[in-house]
Amino acid sequence: MPAIVSIKNLHKSYGSFRALSGIDLEVQEGEVVCIVGPSGSGKSTLIRCINLLESYDDQGQVLVDGVRVERGKALRRVRKEVGMVFQSFNLFPHLTVQENIVLAPTRVRNISPEVANSKALDLLKRVGIAEQAEKYPGQLSGGQQQRVAIARALAMEPRVMLFDEPTSSLDPEMVGEVLEVMKDLADSGVTMIVVTHEMGFARQVADRVVFMDAGKIVEAGTPAQIFDHAEEERTRLFLNAVLGHKDEKRN
Amino acid sequence: MSFTETFLNWDVLVSSLPLLLSGLKVTLLLGFVGILFGLLLGLFLALVRIYAIRPVSLAAKIYTDVFRSIPILVLLIVIYYALPFVGLRLSPFMSAAVALTLVSGAYTAEIFRAGIEAIPRGQFEASHALGLGYRHMMADVVLPQAIRIVIPPLTNNCINVIKDTALASVVAMPDLLKQATQAQALEANPTPLIVAALIYVALLWPLVVFVGRLEKRYRREER
Numbered sequence A: 001m002p003a004i005v006s007i008k009n010l011h012k013s014y015g016s017f018r019a020l021s022g023i024d025l026e027v028q029e030g031e032v033v034c035i036v037g038p039s040g041s042g043k044s045t046l047i048r049c050i051n052l053l054e055s056y057d058d059q060g061q062v063l064v065d066g067v068r069v070e071r072g073k074a075l076r077r078v079r080k081e082v083g084m085v086f087q088s089f090n091l092f093p094h095l096t097v098q099e100n101i102v103l104a105p106t107r108v109r110n111i112s113p114e115v116a117n118s119k120a121l122d123l124l125k126r127v128g129i130a131e132q133a134e135k136y137p138g139q140l141s142g143g144q145q146q147r148v149a150i151a152r153a154l155a156m157e158p159r160v161m162l163f164d165e166p167t168s169s170l171d172p173e174m175v176g177e178v179l180e181v182m183k184d185l186a187d188s189g190v191t192m193i194v195v196t197h198e199m200g201f202a203r204q205v206a207d208r209v210v211f212m213d214a215g216k217i218v219e220a221g222t223p224a225q226i227f228d229h230a231e232e233e234r235t236r237l238f239l240n241a242v243l244g245h246k247d248e249k250r251n
Numbered sequence B: 001m002s003f004t005e006t007f008l009n010w011d012v013l014v015s016s017l018p019l020l021l022s023g024l025k026v027t028l029l030l031g032f033v034g035i036l037f038g039l040l041l042g043l044f045l046a047l048v049r050i051y052a053i054r055p056v057s058l059a060a061k062i063y064t065d066v067f068r069s070i071p072i073l074v075l076l077i078v079i080y081y082a083l084p085f086v087g088l089r090l091s092p093f094m095s096a097a098v099a100l101t102l103v104s105g106a107y108t109a110e111i112f113r114a115g116i117e118a119i120p121r122g123q124f125e126a127s128h129a130l131g132l133g134y135r136h137m138m139a140d141v142v143l144p145q146a147i148r149i150v151i152p153p154l155t156n157n158c159i160n161v162i163k164d165t166a167l168a169s170v171v172a173m174p175d176l177l178k179q180a181t182q183a184q185a186l187e188a189n190p191t192p193l194i195v196a197a198l199i200y201v202a203l204l205w206p207l208v209v210f211v212g213r214l215e216k217r218y219r220r221e222e223r
Helices: A041-052 A073-081 A096-109 A112-125 A144-155 A172-185 A199-205 A224-228 A232-245 B003-007 B008-049 B055-070 B072-086 B092-117 B122-131 B134-171 B176-185 B191-222
Strands: A003-016 A017-027 A032-036 A061-064 A082-085 A161-165 A192-195 A206-215 A216-219
Touching: A003 A041, A003 A192, A017 A032, A017 A041, A017 A192, A017 A216, A017 B134, A032 A041, A032 A199, A041 A161, A041 A192, A073 A082, A082 A144, A082 B122, A096 A112, A096 A144, A112 A144, A112 A199, A112 B176, A172 A192, A199 A224, A199 A232, A206 A232, A206 B055, A206 B092, A216 A232, A224 A232, B003 B191, B008 B055, B008 B134, B008 B176, B008 B191, B055 B092, B072 B092, B072 B134, B092 B134, B134 B176, B134 B191, B176 B191
Parallel strands: A032 A192, A032 A206, A082 A161, A161 A192
Antiparallel strands: A003 A017, A003 A061, A206 A216
């Protein structure tokens, strides 16, 4: 079966700074891939190339469901199939929770408002905040906002979901509720690519963990391979530093 | 003659009132036209300035800079007295409407641009990521938020446009000021001028208060 996301020889530079240098990554349908690594290693840049929020250098290529991701007509088709959850939520503050969720399906997929609305309520139930449908994002906690953002992305019925450090700007007590929702998604077979600092989540939920440093994939493998038997020194150093002073309760 | 007989003469007021009201109608119509077309022009210029290719965007910038530098009175006189030499003869009303629109458009362009640029990048990214096209992104996400930001400065601009309509009296347009000076000459009494001034204030004071309240409210909400 062809990969839903296929990245070959991906390079990206800002002037002389090489943010990504030669990334190859394939993600199969139904797979959950967690990308971990130090800040500035290019993790976010990598997943932002998948829906072209970042452009990439010409020699590489990113395919989503076999279609090259590039400027032009195909781009919106790709973006319809790729949901994204941001670190800073990026909900539309002038719309209610329900309107946030309904907007893209009605505008982009031409789904009738009735159908879209009832689906929005189902999604809100799925992320555990059905009672907040009429509120505005500003009235919700960070954890609730991020769950709305997940529902909003899911409403487009994407083939793959990208998560760009979805819990990094949350207060600690709200991280768990968001990870719980993401775990449910993973269990229900949603294809997910997750940039995260939550090692417990990566170990527990990922099918594959990718460790990046300095714009390259250092190594990739099952959570057990990466967390318990890392082959590369850099991976072990990073994991020791991160896990050393973080309690692993959630694990 | 007493002060009231001179400046607030009832009989003069009553006899000049029809003239003043007809002037007010023209002033309001001119203000409305200038504001409406200024808004449309400004929105267009702002979008061009931000999103068009480089040379076109530069042209929009030059336009807004030039038309914010030129005094409306000068522009109006050029349009009314100079353009006929190249065969373009506009009525006083058209001349004034064009001058007001051109200048108001430049100011509203800057206001809209500031409003759009105040929208966080994440809003655009979320729209892109959801697959929204440019039209829907602007209409459903960006402009509704930008409009809230630009309402106070836009209202200020409306106030200025309405004030500037009085300049049209120099090209003999029968607006409120022109009719007031006519009536003053006719009655040999300044009461019509005083009444005209009061009408301008009565018209614009509520808008001034409205802007002040909005600005105060937005400041509070930001905190």
